[in-house]
Amino acid sequence: MRKAILKILEDNCRLSAPDIAKMLGIDKDTVANEIKVLEKERVILSYGALINWEKTDEEVVSALIDVKVTPQRDVGFDQVAERIQRYPEVKALYLMSGSYDLSVLVEGKNLKAVSKFVAEKLASMDNVQSTTTHFVLKRYKQDGIVFEDQHEDLRQVITP
């Protein structure tokens, strides 16, 4: 049941507990309680919306930055990661396998703001050996959603 609730909410977090209960054929209080527990255990971290900012007049620039780090005795990459993740400009942070160590998704108002953040905050950080910045030019798909997808119902209105 847990997994089913999580999957449903991951797809559409606006569904109410009573609706989810009906979809799963279980009691609505059971679902409401389970969701509370999931929130408390921080399995569910937040309920957000996926927004195509390009369709607004708000400008957002994002970049993926490959960061090479000198691992530290005992703590490995965690200490550097902890310092990086505190910046609100950092939207996502992953430890990677391969030719670099941390992948940092940074968002800013414009190119300059992001570059400045990388130069002044990231690159200059202790134990950071190098950074490579890739600006995002266009988002096609995110979290399983295609941005410019056909949403019109192309079917006949009534069929047998």
Add this chain to the structure above:
Amino acid sequence: MSVNFDKFISPVVKNMPPSGIRRFFDLVANTKGVISLGVGEPDFVTPWHIREACVYSLEKGYTMYTSNYGLPELRKEISTYLLKRYEVEYNPDNEIVVTIGASEAVDIALRALLTPGDEVLIPEPCFVSYSPCTLLAGGTPVTIKTNASNGFKLTPQQLEANITDKSKILILCYPNNPTGATMSKEDLQAIARVVEKHDLIVISDEIYSELTYQGKHTSFASLPGMRERTILINGFSKGFAMTGWRIGYVCAHKHFIDAIVKIHQYTIMCASIMAQKAAIEALQNGRAQVSHMVNQYNYRRRLIVSRLNEIGLSCFEPKGAFYVFPSVQITGMSSDEFAEKLLDEEKVAVVPGNAFGESGEGHIRISYASSLQQINEALNRIDNFVKRYAHLSAVNSN
């Protein structure tokens, strides 16, 4: 001299009533801002890997006729699929014909078997093509009314009561369009005994077999002694979301297939190779996507049944397909009246139950092949509508 068109049109066709759905379609098509829960096909687009396989086959130059029976590779896949999923065995060499959807399969199966005067037993409510195809093949449709009270299953008693010495074929369709009814193995075994006793042949339209939400789908052909008596029809339209591809198949004992393929070879030649290539991909790699779709339908099914019962449109729980078939009795309206008023006042389209046979009167077919958002919005509107009229009907009956 002007042409007297009527004189030339075959009386069988002339006397065929127009589809009840057609009339309603025109009404809906002329209304703006409608949420339609009247669609008998998946709201999912065919999974991308299947579409991609078709595109690839075109790039490779697969644009020719195939064997009348269909591509050998596809028949092999169908044979393996039927054995694995439904425990029925058909020889891909001479017991499977790939058709232009289940629709063609119904037509050629009936035409291959019927001679004038033969009666075809058709449990209703049912899909709209069975009676017209029977008539076109020279047969006589004998409809059997099934009831909401036992979930629109066919009972052996109802069947027995309609058998005459002219009865030749029984058409079964479970999971059912429009009711969503399914029949368990035991239910079907009881029917099989009657079929055996009266020496009938069964055309089993199992096009919704993948969309079974409780228990396992039982193919009629898998019952002891029934393989030889069954013409099994299935396809890709519903389970794999491939309605527009027009591809399905018919399986039967070699002797029946020999006859069926004769009609197919002269009238159709073969199903389109693009669709056949796509169908191979569907069977080889489609399982995950089918499960995903079935899961989504199941969520919607439970939501819609539970809400309809809250609203007061009582409905039994359908265990298959993507339809619910609630009674509109609480409003005191007929199927037509309910569907037309609902369209007019709340801009929600459903199909009047009588479009699927007389015994569908007093019911409406609601399809849940629609997004959750649409379903929820439509249900809110239906709720308003029923509140408005249930009240009146209660006053009237007091």
